[in-house]
Amino acid sequence: MKKYIALDNPFRLLYHKCRAILANVIYGFPSRDMLIVWVTGTNGKTTTCNIIAKWLKSAGKKVFMFSTVNVIIDDEEYTNDTKMTSPDAFELQRLLKVAKAKWCEIAVIETASHGIKMHRIWWIDYDISVLTNITQDHLDLHRTMKDYVQTKLKIFKNLITYRRKGTFKKTAVINSESNYADLFLDEVYDSLYSYGHGSENSLSYSGLKSDISGMSFDIVLPGENISVKTSLLWEFNVYNILAATGVFMSFGIEKTQIAQIISKVSGIPGRMESVENNEWINIFVDYAHTEDAIEKVLSYISDIKQTWRIITVFGATGDRDTTKRASMWEVVSRLSDMVILTQDDDYSEKTSDIIKDVLPWIERKEWENFWIIPERKEAIRTALLWAKKWDIVLLLGKWDEHVLMTNDGPVEWHDKTVTQEILKQIDENKVIE
Numbered sequence: 001m002k003k004y005i006a007l008d009n010p011f012r013l014l015y016h017k018c019r020a021i022l023a024n025v026i027y028g029f030p031s032r033d034m035l036i037v038w039v040t041g042t043n044g045k046t047t048t049c050n051i052i053a054k055w056l057k058s059a060g061k062k063v064f065m066f067s068t069v070n071v072i073i074d075d076e077e078y079t080n081d082t083k084m085t086s087p088d089a090f091e092l093q094r095l096l097k098v099a100k101a102k103w104c105e106i107a108v109i110e111t112a113s114h115g116i117k118m119h120r121i122w123w124i125d126y127d128i129s130v131l132t133n134i135t136q137d138h139l140d141l142h143r144t145m146k147d148y149v150q151t152k153l154k155i156f157k158n159l160i161t162y163r164r165k166g167t168f169k170k171t172a173v174i175n176s177e178s179n180y181a182d183l184f185l186d187e188v189y190d191s192l193y194s195y196g197h198g199s200e201n202s203l204s205y206s207g208l209k210s211d212i213s214g215m216s217f218d219i220v221l222p223g224e225n226i227s228v229k230t231s232l233l234w235e236f237n238v239y240n241i242l243a244a245t246g247v248f249m250s251f252g253i254e255k256t257q258i259a260q261i262i263s264k265v266s267g268i269p270g271r272m273e274s275v276e277n278n279e280w281i282n283i284f285v286d287y288a289h290t291e292d293a294i295e296k297v298l299s300y301i302s303d304i305k306q307t308w309r310i311i312t313v314f315g316a317t318g319d320r321d322t323t324k325r326a327s328m329w330e331v332v333s334r335l336s337d338m339v340i341l342t343q344d345d346d347y348s349e350k351t352s353d354i355i356k357d358v359l360p361w362i363e364r365k366e367w368e369n370f371w372i373i374p375e376r377k378e379a380i381r382t383a384l385l386w387a388k389k390w391d392i393v394l395l396l397g398k399w400d401e402h403v404l405m406t407n408d409g410p411v412e413w414h415d416k417t418v419t420q421e422i423l424k425q426i427d428e429n430k431v432i433e
Contacts, residue, residue: 013118020089020122030096031124034064034104035168037247038121040111040152041132041178043293044240045085047232048132050268051244053108058261059253064099066092067110068287069269069400074102079269081402086115089122096124106251113151121155125162128171128250129155130243133178135292149180156187173246175239176201193246195239203242208235211304219245219258226255228262233272236296270399272297275416277423280389282308285415287399289317291327294396298335301392311383312336314396315376316358318349318405326361333362336394338369338386342379344397345405376404380415381422395419 005012039049046067053065053072065072068085073095086092086109096107115121134149160170169190174181177196185194195203199220206225208217210233217238218225230241245258267273275283288294294314301310314332316325332339341358343351351374364370373379376398383393395415398404404413 008117016089017119017122020119023089023093024123026090027093027097029123029125030093030100031107031126032163032165033100034096034107035128035165035251036124036126037106037108037128037130038111038126038155039108039130039132039243040113040116040155041130041175042135042290043288043296044132044236044243045110045112046287047237047268047271048130048240048243049108049110051240051265052247054265055244055248055253055261056106056108056251058264059248059251059257061106061251062102062104063106063108064096064104065108066095069271071095073099074104079400079402084114085110085112086120089120092120092124111155113148116154117151125165126155126159127162127165127168128173128247129159130173130247131156131175131178131181131184132240132243133175133292134180135290149183153183153187156184156189160188160190169250171246171250173243173250175243177239191250193249195242195246203245205238205242208238210235221255224255226259228259230262231266233267234297234300236300237272270401270416273400273416275419275423278427279384279387279423281384281387282390282392283384283395283419284392285395285399285419288396289328291324291331294328295331295335297394297396298331301394302335306390308390308392309337309388310335310392310394311338311340311387312394312396313340313342313376313379313383314394315342315344315351316354317344317347317397318354319347322357325358329358329361330363332396333364333370338383339364339371340379340383341370341372343374343376343404346407347405348407350407376413377418377422380419384419384422384426 039045046069049065049067053063056063062074063072069080071078071080111121156172171191172189173193174184175196176194193202195201197204204220205217206220214231216229218227241262270285270287273285277283286297288297312332341355355372366372373382380395387393398415402414403410
């Protein structure tokens with residue numbers, strides 16, 4: 001029936017709301033005994049969640065975290081194989097109850113617009129709302145950007161209406177440079193941290209230095225600077241770190257601890273994750289799947305690439321917002337030296353149909369540094385064989401997930417593992433002169 005009932009059908013939304021209420025009742029409202037942090041936005045949510053959770057753990061807190069990529073319950077961590085950013089209401093309440101039983105005091109939850117619109121997070125008492133950014137996405141559900149923005153805005157509008165837990169302030173942490181930021185900044189909160197590049201923000205940064213191994217910069221606070229170093233790459237991660245710093249400060253963690261904790265946070269699975277190899281190739285796996293995210297990744301690499309080539313392997317997800325395909329592929333084509341069009345998650349669409357849909361937006365002729373290789377494994381193999389020393393190979397769209405959705409259902413898949421297998425084959429068959 002799901003195929004024939006629109007995602008935003010009122011009866012379907014009511015059904016999900018009833019499920020959320022029932023899930024809360026069955027599991028005993030576990031969120032009431034924890035401080036809850038929502039992290040929403042189009043891009044950067046998973047990285048920000050991981051930074052927040054791992055910082056808080058480093059500060060001695062017992063933490064539950066649910067993100068698109070992974071789940072943390074105190075000292076346990078495992079992969080999220082549901083392919084859902086916001087889980088089913090029953091699963092989320094079950095996990096919160098498990099976390100409560102393990103004495104977790106803070107929950108950090110990645111919150112997609114689907115989860116908000118479909119009431120998966122209904123009746124969860126939350127305390128901090130974080131906005132990373134907003135660009136076009138999920139119009140298959142929302143139909144208009146206005147509805148997409150208003151859906152995310154709900155968790156900021158409603159923040160102060162939820163029950164206060166002791167003296168903890170209802171806090172918003174907002175990227176002031178995001179599209180539509182004014183709508184979020186104009187709401188009423190007990191406490192507000194704005195972040196961005198300008199000095200008018202509660203949190204800003206200066207003196208950014210970066211290379212292929214990491215970054216260093218100053219976090220600028222009122223009256224003081226904190227010098228930090230991190231192994232995280234790319235300027236957009238500075239913004240994720242600033243967002244996490246706002247959350248960290250709302251918990252009253254001493255500012256003197258921040259630099260030390262930031263230095264301990266390593267890369268996030270599937271987010272510009274490097275794949276080590278013996279070929280002297282720079283290989284990265286990343287989730288970028290919107291125009292904004294792709295442009296940020298490719299623009300940053302273009303600024304530091306020297307004479308290296310950028311070889312991008314990319315597809316488009318089936319059964320999702322098709323209106324963004326043109327803009328995504330325009331960016332990939334414009335900022336990559338070589339492009340391979342391949343399969344992503346197809347769901348009910350055929351790979352060949354998705355490829356036909358995006359071809360008009362690629363301003364290259366096939367064989368002119370542009371190839372169509374529908375089978376994703378062969379596309380990755382081709383990119384690795386073409387790559388020369390120091391070239392940059394980007395595998396976009398699939399991140400750290402462990403399944404590929406085909407017309408016949410899910411099959412086992414992991415971009416990084418597949419890449420490592422191909423690299424091993426290349427090493428074993430290398431001819432040494």
